[in-house]
Amino acid sequence: MKSLRFASARVLLRHETDARLVLPQVSHDLYPLLFKVSFLEEQPEALRLIVRHWPLPILSVGQLLGRTPDWEQDLRRRTCRLCLQALLAGLCDHVRDDRSGPAATPVRYGRPLRLVDLTGLRDSETQECECGAGMGRWARTEALARACVEARQEELEAGAAARRVDVLASAFVTQRNYGVVMDALRARGTGPLALRCMELRADSLPCDKIFDLLGAVDLPVLRRLDLVHNVRMSPGQLEDLLMDFPMPALRAITFPTRVVDVNLHEADDPHLDALALGLAGLPLLQELNLPFSILTGHLRQLLSALQAPLRVLDLSGCELNHVDLAYLANSEHAVALEDLDLSGHSLPALYPATFFKLLHRAALTLRSLRLEECDVRDRHVALVLVALGPCQRLQRLALMGNPISRLGLRRLFAWLAGYPTLRVIEYPVPTDCFPAGTEFPPSDEALEAHDQQKLREVQGELEAILVEAKRGDIATSAPLYGSFDSDVRET
Structure with missing residues (x-):
């Protein structure tokens, strides 16, 4: 539900001239709300001003865009390119003003900005913003690195130092942006914007460059490392x-x-x-x-x-x-397991007793289970359902690449509709949609040749089962080439 504060912030930001004049005098406790509203309304100029005049010591994008008392909608998946570019531009303005002294920002007050946390964003397959253009993790990494390098160069040319701002990021590095990321990391100790990688994804890089990256990042704060x-x-x-x-x-x-x-x-x-x-x-x-x-x-x-x-x-x-x-x-x-991927193993056929025991012991914690290409057939569906019986906290189940028929999927969905916390089911294209004799898991050519009309009919039947069970909130899909991966799509 929207608060009166939210409505007032929305009106203010819709009048760009008023916002430009009034914003520097606004109470600093309103800045977080103004930040979120500017993202929601897709107002990059207002967002740039908000970041430029930010009066608080921390700017955490994940916290600001998440659920808040004034507006409960979670905007962390809204990685709008225009807004994120404006955020970085405002950050550069902020350190530029700081370097220029009080004359540049006579109205700034509050505590100096010390930390910007960009790690809370969540990439999604579709963008809800009006422009429809998102900025993925790779593009965010490159843009942030360039901002750090350019801010350092401006400082050198000005001959005056600004107060340093640490910028926490989830970095995605490939051959294409390796150079600018390394330049930004090397400038961390001397530039006004200090890039600190909380997460690092190295994609298609030779070992020597990976080692150089690790030598340049701030290892004590690194929480995630993906070599893919x-x-x-x-x-x-x-x-x-x-x-x-x-x-x-x-x-x-x-x-x-x-x-x-x-x-x-x-x-x-x-x-x-x-x-x-x-x-x-x-x-x-x-x-x-x-x-x-x-x-x-x-x-x-x-x-x-x-x-x-x-x-x-x-x-x-x-x-x-x-x-x-x-x-x-x-x-x-x-x-202790919350997320388990056992794809590629014929578990129900070869190790049913061990499979049972594993899921029974994991039942109280397991949230996500991937059993892709596990040779689960119609005759194994009952066994899988019994094994999953205790896993009542399951939120996501992926079964792509298994040779299950239309009837097998109907039985599966009828049972899964009773799982109270289940939110996502990724299921295989049923065997009925392929020509007779197709081997499983199907090749890319076989996937392309599936009967699309029959698949749409099956999808309608499965969704109807969930709706009848009052579980229309469960998201279902039959991805041909695996789950959506924003990082893979970007490269």
Whole structure:
């Protein structure tokens, strides 16, 4: 519900001339509300002024755009390009005014801005703003890095220093923006805008550049490190990374694809022990993503030394065997897991008892489960539903790539409609929509050849089941090529 304060702020910002004249005199406790309203109304000029005159020590975008007493709507997914560009421009104006002294901003009062936190934004598939143009994480990283570099250059040319403002960011670095990001990181100690990476995603970078990045970031504040896609790294290089770059605050790490392959090494290969030791040196680690690392029979070796149970674990395509799954089901991790990805394993067919035990132990905490390409067929649907029975707090279930028919999906949805917290179901294109004899998981060519009309009919039937059960709030989709990933789309 909108408050009177919200309505007043909206009226003020709709009159640009009045806002420009009045804004510097507005009570500083109204600035957070004005910031959110300017985003909602997509008013970049007003937003730039608000940031320029910001009178509070902290500007946290995630907190400002989230649910607030004056306006409950959450705007953190509104990564409007115009608004974010205006935010960065206003930030540059702010430090420029600070450098120029009181004459430039005779009306500024309050406490000096010390910290800007840009990490709270959430990228989405569609934009609700009028312009319809979002600014993804990669583009935000490049724009912020350029702002830091340009602010430093202006300061050098002016010969006067401004008060430093730390800028926390979730950085996304590829070959294309590597240079400017490194320039911004090197200027951190001397420029007015100090880039500090809370999260770092390195995509398609060679190892030497990844090591240079880690040497330049502020490691004590780094909470997440993702090494993805075409990152070619050997187990020895990953071992060096974990040993040479202490990351005491790291909570999440993604290993490069297939960085570990136990089939290529001797049984007593020291690299796995070294990696386990490196992970054990991350005291706050809660999330570990190991996509397509071949760990057959060695999961215990990698995870048993961790200092605390994991909350998020991605074991997709890791070719786990019964020993691995038995370890996981009996480990301390099972009772702490909130997000689990076991895609690529024929769990119901090969390891039903262990699968049951794992989900039963994880039931009180599990929020998200991915079972893509697990060879779940119609004859396994009942087994999967029984295994999921205790997981009443489940919020997201992904089953893409499994050969389930129209009838199997109907049965699945009828059961899942009773899960009180379920919000998202990603299901496979049913087997009925493919030509007879199609192998599963289907190839890209087979996916393109599916019967779209029949799929639309199935989607209507499944949505009707949820509506009848008064669960129309559950979002459903049958993505052909996996879940939406804003970072992948941007590159």
